[in-house]
Amino acid sequence: MEWIALVTLLVAAEYMFMTIMVGKSRGESGISAPKITGDEKFERVFRVQQNTLEQLIIFFPALWLFGYYMHPQIGALLGLAFLIGRVLYARGYIADPDRRGPGFVIGILATLALLLGGFVGAGLKLL
Amino acid sequence: MEWIALVTLLVAAEYMFMTIMVGKSRGESGISAPKITGDEKFERVFRVQQNTLEQLIIFFPALWLFGYYMHPQIGALLGLAFLIGRVLYARGYIADPDRRGPGFVIGILATLALLLGGFVGAGLKLL
Amino acid sequence: MEWIALVTLLVAAEYMFMTIMVGKSRGESGISAPKITGDEKFERVFRVQQNTLEQLIIFFPALWLFGYYMHPQIGALLGLAFLIGRVLYARGYIADPDRRGPGFVIGILATLALLLGGFVGAGLKLL
Numbered sequence: 001m002e003w004i005a006l007v008t009l010l011v012a013a014e015y016m017f018m019t020i021m022v023g024k025s026r027g028e029s030g031i032s033a034p035k036i037t038g039d040e041k042f043e044r045v046f047r048v049q050q051n052t053l054e055q056l057i058i059f060f061p062a063l064w065l066f067g068y069y070m071h072p073q074i075g076a077l078l079g080l081a082f083l084i085g086r087v088l089y090a091r092g093y094i095a096d097p098d099r100r101g102p103g104f105v106i107g108i109l110a111t112l113a114l115l116l117g118g119f120v121g122a123g124l125k126l127l
Numbered sequence: 128m129e130w131i132a133l134v135t136l137l138v139a140a141e142y143m144f145m146t147i148m149v150g151k152s153r154g155e156s157g158i159s160a161p162k163i164t165g166d167e168k169f170e171r172v173f174r175v176q177q178n179t180l181e182q183l184i185i186f187f188p189a190l191w192l193f194g195y196y197m198h199p200q201i202g203a204l205l206g207l208a209f210l211i212g213r214v215l216y217a218r219g220y221i222a223d224p225d226r227r228g229p230g231f232v233i234g235i236l237a238t239l240a241l242l243l244g245g246f247v248g249a250g251l252k253l254l
Numbered sequence: 255m256e257w258i259a260l261v262t263l264l265v266a267a268e269y270m271f272m273t274i275m276v277g278k279s280r281g282e283s284g285i286s287a288p289k290i291t292g293d294e295k296f297e298r299v300f301r302v303q304q305n306t307l308e309q310l311i312i313f314f315p316a317l318w319l320f321g322y323y324m325h326p327q328i329g330a331l332l333g334l335a336f337l338i339g340r341v342l343y344a345r346g347y348i349a350d351p352d353r354r355g356p357g358f359v360i361g362i363l364a365t366l367a368l369l370l371g372g373f374v375g376a377g378l379k380l381l
Contacts (some may be wrong), residue, residue: 005319005376012312012369033351034297043161051310054146054176056311057183058139061255065132097160115139123131170288181273181303184268184310224274224287242266249259 004067007079008060014083016054018049018090044097048090055086055107062114067123075114082110131194134206135187141210142183145176145217171224175217182234184214189241196248202241209237258321261333262314268337269310272303272344298351300345309340309361316368323375329368336364 022045026032029039037043059082067075089103150174153159158165163173186209194202216230276299280286281379291297296307313336343357 002376002380006380008315009319009369009373009376012315015312016366016369019231033347033354034294034301036301037164037291042163047161047163053308053311054180057180057187058142060311060315061135061139061187065136069132093160100160102269111143115143116138116147118132119136122136126133126323164291167288174288174290181307184307184314185269188262188266188314192263196259220287227287238270242263242270245259246263249256249263253256253260 001064001067001072002078003072004064004079007076008063008085011056011059011079011083011086014086014088015049018052021045022049038089041094044094048093051089051104052086055082055111056102058115059107059111062111062118065118065122068118070117075117078110078114082107083108090111128194128199130199130203131191133207134203134210135190138183138186138206138210138213141213142176142179145172145179147171149176168221171177175220178216178231179213182209182238185242186234186238189238189245191235192245192249193241195245196252197244200239202244205237209234212237255318255321255326257326257330257335258318261330261337262317265313265333265337265340268340269303272299272306275299276303288366295348298348300303302347305343305347305358306340307314309336309365312369313361313362313365316365316372319372319376320368323379324371331363332368336361339364 010045022042025042025045029042031037031039031042036046059079063079063082066078085103085106085108087103089100089107092099092101092103149169152169152172156169158164158166158169164170186206190202190206190209193205211234212230212235213232215229216234219226219228219230267355276296279296279299283296285293285296290300313333317329317333317336320332339357339360339362341357343354343361346353346355346357
């Protein structure tokens with residue numbers, strides 16, 4: 001499961017980078033805490049991080065259950081697809097919210113594959 | 128722990144369904160990204176997903192620690208109670224925010240029972 | 255790993271306490287659901303909980319991977335540093351958002367140490 005662990009930590013690092021971007025954007029836009037709206041650029045950067053958080057809550061469990069019940073290396077590859085999807089999502093969204101689609105879809109398909117594989121693997125083990 | 132794994136994946140699927148509802152509601156309400164306010168209906172659907180995310184961050188660890196240190200099948204049943212509580216929460220909240228209480232309470236009680244049981248189980252093992 | 259489990263549950267309890275504070279603050283400020291803005295005091299309490307959620311999504315995986323691949327007791331101590339950092343963060347933020355810095359930094363440094371240690375530990379095991 002070391003591959004799964006490493007992908008988990010890489011995605012965590014990617015997410016931490018997004019949170020640093022939010023802090024930086026807060027400074028540049030002059031949107032002082034606790035405000036989270038009022039500047040289009042800041043709101044885009046903030047939503048990139050928030051939406052990634054919304055995905056991670058199921059991505060991490062799905063990654064580990066797929067890795068354990070199905071196949072660790074394939075799980076790690078799907079995890080890398082998620083990581084790349086999130087880079088495309090962030091770049092697209094910050095350039096223009098209408099261009100956040102492709103990266104989002106790559107990430108959600110990777111998560112769905114992990115969920116489904118984990119479900120089949122855990123279900124088969126129970127039978 | 129297969130029962131715990133399956134409940135984890137069912138709750139993850141429930142949550143993914145909520146995120147799809149947010150996307151759908153975004154389209155219907157005309158609230159374009161990165162905005163998250165401006166339409167009461169959209170805000171309700173969005174808060175249902177956000178509040179579920181806020182719960183899942185402790186529900187998942189509590190579910191696994193209860194399952195491991197206390198009892199997997201009882202943990203899975205408490206997890207199903209959480210899942211049902213969240214359905215009631217979503218239905219209540221979208222109909223009228225004042226009706227989100229009962230589903231919320233069911234979910235939080237299930238999470239509290241999992242937390243407490245996990246705490247007792249891990250503490251006893253340490254002694 | 256019982257120490258890691260107990261720290262996980264303590265931090266989960268701390269976070270649940272923050273969510274109770276949000277509900278209480280909602281009542282006191284008259285900000286009714288689904289609204290999340292409109293009262294400075296409520297927004298501070300809400301952001302404390304939200305920011306903690308944003309940290310927990312990587313703190314929990316990092317804590318467990320450090321505990322497993324590196325050292326459980328040192329991991330648990332770093333976890334306690336995170337827990338204390340979040341108390342300082344909450345107290346500072348609610349008093350004055352400009353005073354949220356020190357607690358934030360303590361928490362993020364603990365998380366970074368856990369992430370890095372987990373990465374080194376999992377990487378070494380793979381070699």
